[in-house]
Amino acid sequence: MEDPEARQRIKSKTEQTSRQKGEAEKNRERLRKRLCYLLRYGAMKEGLKVYDGGYVALDDAMKLHLMKWDHEEEVLQEVKTSLSCRGTKRFEEMEKDGRTYIRAAYYRMFERNPCHEATHVPTLLETSLEFVTSNIEMYDLQNFPDEYLISAMIHRLKRKKKLNKHLIGQLLVPALEHLDLEGIILTESIFKLIWTQCPHLRVLSLKDCGYIVTDSLLEQIIRKLPELETINLAACKHLTDKGLESISRYAKKLKQLNLSWIKGFSDKSLLNMVLKCENLKHLDIYDLKISEESTIILEAIARERGMVIVLKGLTSAVAPENPSVLLHTFGKVSA
Incomplete structure (x- = not known):
């Protein structure tokens, strides 16, 4: 006859293993999201230098507050093994002059640093864009000729989830x-x-x-x-x-x-x-x-x-x- 206590110990161990695997997968998913943000959009915004081809130095990335929960070995493992829904690599690595560089394999659209280099002082352009997008009802942009700035406003409002029907109507201009x-x-x-x-x-x-x-x-x-x-x-x-x-x-x-x-x-x-x-x-x-x-x-x-x-x-x-x-x-x- 099977020992009930032994059966319970096996069950408890199985549940514990399952919980550990589940927590490990959650941690990996959180790391994956941080890397996607950093290597596709946020490297410049976070103050990192972006090299040719969209690469950033791994040791520089590890110094960011964003990455304080992770170890370099875990990041490299995720870079080597993470696959997209199409079964292709999300990230790539490169060794050069004794340093390791990493990048997103696709969809790199870095946002500029909103502050002056090595400071927390917003640039004049950043301050102006923030004011205009926060008070866009005050402006008539129909004859505004700069598509880059209009696109930047649309992108900013999208990221803040504030781009409603009324606001997009004001930003749809002939220059787009x-x-x-x-x-x-x-x-x-x-x-x-x-x-x-x-x-x-x-x-x-x-x-x-x-x-x-x-x-x-x-x-x-x-x-x-x-x-x-x-x-x-x-x-x-x-x-x-x-x-x-x-x-x-x-x-x-x-x-x-x-x-x-x-x-x-x-x-x-x-x-x-x-x-x-x-x-x-x-x-x-x-x-x-x-x-x-x-x-x-x-x-x-x-x-x-x-x-x-x-x-x-x-x-x-x-x-x-x-x-x-x-x-x-x-x-x-x-x-």
Whole structure:
């Protein structure tokens, strides 16, 4: 007969091991998030020197208050082993002159340091941007010509989760050529403002806006923004073959298209779109399942045009070695 006390000890030990594994995974997830922030956005903001290629010195990074919970060995292990949802490396390392350097493998969009070097004194630009974005109702920006500053205001309000319908209406100006709407609650009236007030848009990111982006709305966007060269529709899962037909018919200047995390397109519509969008150079269809025959045709078109295609399992010369490296090119806005 099994000893009840022995059974209880085994159960307790198993539960303890499970808790330890769970806590270790939580700690690793927290480290992963800190590294993503630091190596994609926050290095300059935190006062680190960013070297060519987006690398930062590991020993400098470890001195930051942000990293006080971590050991250098843990950070290096995470850099070596962390994989994205696409199965590609999130981070990269490099040894040079006896020092170790690390960087994010993709999506590097560093924010400048808001303070003068080696001080906590905000720059004049930082102070001005903070005042204007905090009191934006006071300003009429419709004829403001500097896209960089408008984009910086949009980015700042997005990060603070204050970019509502009213404020975005004030910031949609003719000077805008790049617009990233990821993370913003959108309505059809906002889209009407976009194509009315921003006729020169070349780059538009609607990533994760699937709740509002339908085939009919996409057709209006493309028809009324004829200068579009880059469109990010990642995770807009309501789109169907009709959406691809609109792209085929109206997106004459399209060079980059992201359709990742969408699985509902047919082979025929996809190939038709690629054939008709003659300027298309980058196509992300990572999650789309297409037949072997269609894959062969797609590869042939890509080779002839010099296209790059991101598709799960594609190993030909037309696919990037790391399919995540294209992500930063879609909807990128300087801030």
